[in-house]
Amino acid sequence: MFISMMRTRGKGIALALLLLAVFACNLPSGQAGEQLATGVPPEIATSVAQTAQAILQGTQAATAVAAAPTDTAVPQAPTEAPTSAPSDTPVPSVPATPTWTPSPTPLPCNWAQFVADVTYPDGTAVEAGTTFVKTWRLKNVGSCAWTTGYTLIFDHGDRMGAPVDVDFPHTVAPGDTVDLSVELTAPGTAGTYKGHFRLRSDTGEVFGIGADHLGAFWVEVQVMAPSPTPPPTSATMTVTLNRNAANSGTIYQDYSDTIGGTVLAGDTVSDLQARGYLTYDLSSIHGTVLEAHLNLTCSQMRNPLTDLQGIWLAQVEFALPLRPLHYDLPGTAITLLTAPLPATVDVTAQVQADLAAGDPYFQVRMHPKALDDDGQADYLQCTNTTLTITYQP
Numbered sequence: 001m002f003i004s005m006m007r008t009r010g011k012g013i014a015l016a017l018l019l020l021a022v023f024a025c026n027l028p029s030g031q032a033g034e035q036l037a038t039g040v041p042p043e044i045a046t047s048v049a050q051t052a053q054a055i056l057q058g059t060q061a062a063t064a065v066a067a068a069p070t071d072t073a074v075p076q077a078p079t080e081a082p083t084s085a086p087s088d089t090p091v092p093s094v095p096a097t098p099t100w101t102p103s104p105t106p107l108p109c110n111w112a113q114f115v116a117d118v119t120y121p122d123g124t125a126v127e128a129g130t131t132f133v134k135t136w137r138l139k140n141v142g143s144c145a146w147t148t149g150y151t152l153i154f155d156h157g158d159r160m161g162a163p164v165d166v167d168f169p170h171t172v173a174p175g176d177t178v179d180l181s182v183e184l185t186a187p188g189t190a191g192t193y194k195g196h197f198r199l200r201s202d203t204g205e206v207f208g209i210g211a212d213h214l215g216a217f218w219v220e221v222q223v224m225a226p227s228p229t230p231p232p233t234s235a236t237m238t239v240t241l242n243r244n245a246a247n248s249g250t251i252y253q254d255y256s257d258t259i260g261g262t263v264l265a266g267d268t269v270s271d272l273q274a275r276g277y278l279t280y281d282l283s284s285i286h287g288t289v290l291e292a293h294l295n296l297t298c299s300q301m302r303n304p305l306t307d308l309q310g311i312w313l314a315q316v317e318f319a320l321p322l323r324p325l326h327y328d329l330p331g332t333a334i335t336l337l338t339a340p341l342p343a344t345v346d347v348t349a350q351v352q353a354d355l356a357a358g359d360p361y362f363q364v365r366m367h368p369k370a371l372d373d374d375g376q377a378d379y380l381q382c383t384n385t386t387l388t389i390t391y392q393p
Contacts, residue, residue, distance in 0.1 A: 107174075110201050111142035111213035118179055119332050122220040126186040129226060133333035134219040135181040136197075142213070146172040148370060149202030152180045155216045158193040161185035165200065167309060169369055181312075181333045186223045194220040229290075236290065238390045243383075244361070247279040247322040255324040265311050265366035266304040266379025274379055275367040277322055280387045282351065283360045287393035292351035293344040294364070296337075298382040305339040307378050308368040312336055315350050316365045331365050337380075344388075351389060362387065 118135035126132055140146055150172075151165035162182055172178040187193055196216035198208040209215045249259035253272040258264075263276035278294075294313075304311055314331030335345055347362070354362050366382065 107141070107143040108207075108213045109142050109144040110146075110199070110205055110207040111140075112199055112207065112209050112217075113139040113141045114209050114217050115139050115177055118330070119181075120219060120221060122218075124221050125224050126221045127226050128186055128188050128190060128223050131183060131185050131335070132221075133181050133183050133335060135179050135333050136217055137177055137179050138199075138209075138217070139177045140172045140174050142207075143174055144201075145174065146178070146199075147202055151200050152182060153198055153200050153206070155196045155198045155208075157196040157218065158187070160187065160193060160195050160219075160221075162195060162197075167370065170371075179330070181336075182219075183336060184219065186221060190223050190225045192220065192222055194218055236390060236392050237287070238388060239284065240295075241280045241282075241284075241387045241389065243385065244279040244281050247320050247361075247363075248277055249322065250274050250276050251322075251324050251327040253327070255327060257324050259322050259324075261383075262381060263366075263383045263385070264379045264381055266301065266308060266368050267371045267377065268379075269375060269377050271371055271373045271375065273368060273371060275327060275365055276380070276382060277316070277326070278364050278366075278382070278385060279320075279322065280362045281360065282355060282362055282389075285355060285389055285391055287391045289348065289352045289355060289389055289391045291388075291390040292346070292348045292362075293388050294347055295344055295386045295388060296341060296382060297384040297386065298341060298380045300341070300380055302376060302378040304368065304378040304380050305337060305341060307372045307374070309370045310336045310338040311366050311368055311380055313345060314365050314367075315347075316363050317359075318363060320361070329365070334364070336369065337366075341380075347387070351387075 115137040118137050120126070120132060120134050146168055148168050148171060150168045152168070153165045154162040161184055166180065166182050168178065168180070170178070182197070184195070196218045198206055198214075198216045200206050207213050209217055243263070246260055248263055249257060249261050250264045251257045251259070252268065252274050259277075263278060264274045265276040266274055268274060312331075313334045313336075315334055316326075316329050316331045318326050318329055334347060334350065337345075347364075351362050366380065368378075372378065
């Protein structure tokens with residue numbers, strides 16, 4: 001492009017010089033010499049210069065037009081769409097999964113748990129026709145207290161002479177245990193017998209043990225044919241034992257006592273329970289015990305056998321001497337004394353068991369089945385009760 005421009009400029013100058021020569025030739029000779037001597041007249045020079053400039057400018061313009069770039073679009077590199085700047089909109093947070101904590105299942109109001117067979121565990125042998133006292137230990141695992149309005153009831157199976165119901169001996173708070181007893185009679189025919197029992201609340205709700213708090217607990221005994229009583233021989237001896245006074249007496253609910261003195265069973269004017277203890281020394285008995293009976297030489301103050309729902313006679317075991325803390329000893333029920341008071345109670349099996357185990361003492365306790373809270377004393381006084389034993393040396 002630069003060479004083309006130079007060529008165009010050269011042509012313009014040449015043309016200007018040619019015009020100048022033409023004008024010079026057409027001038028009069030005098031004038032021409034004058035002009036040649038002094039130079040080109042100003043007006044002509046000016047005209048020539050203007051003409052040459054116009055030609056040059058036109059040439060430059062044409063050259064500029066020719067040299068101007070065309071409008072052909074130059075391909076552009078593709079560009080990426082602008083990425084918008086991240087906005088300030090907060091990202092919603094994912095809520096934490098809550099931890100599920102199970103709510104505690106409320107306890108049923110009435111619910112029992114079997115703890116132990118206090119007497120006559122399953123399969124115990126019992127002689128046909130004999131009377132025995134079955135005792136269970138139960139725990140209150142419900143949310144309601146068991147009052148003395150609650151009862152032990154026969155549910156199904158072998159009744160064995162069970163009463164319709166047996167009242168609770170005292171109130172049992174939730175979490176506490178109670179020993180419940182029922183007097184039964186073994187059937188007259190040998191075999192296995194099983195009776196089921198449950199509980200009934202003071203509102204009539206029947207309940208029991210197990211996960212559904214409706215299960216029954218039971219007594220199961222193996223009834224044996226009665227053994228023949230050996231005929232008495234000339235060698236049979238009968239002895240009557242008085243109580244061991246130093247280890248007999250009364251212990252009260254507040255742990256006061258009359259040990260070595262009067263034997264009472266009932267309640268006091270302060271509505272405290274009184275428990276009477278009797279100890280008999282068996283060390284003089286050498287041989288096979290055939291019979292043993294307690295002779296209940298007792299007097300009554302008011303109505304303990306009715307107002308207190310009877311007096312329990314139970315076997316206990318304690319190391320001598322008798323002390324106030326023995327008030328809380330567990331016992332094995334022998335029978336419930338009710339009106340009319342029997343003259344004697346058969347304790348043959350208990351005395352035989354003690355002698356077979358080498359125990360030189362037979363010990364019993366008497367205590368009321370319930371308290372009447374009437375502010376008056378009701379009791380049995382059995383200080384002179386004796387033990388008669390018939391045995392074969």
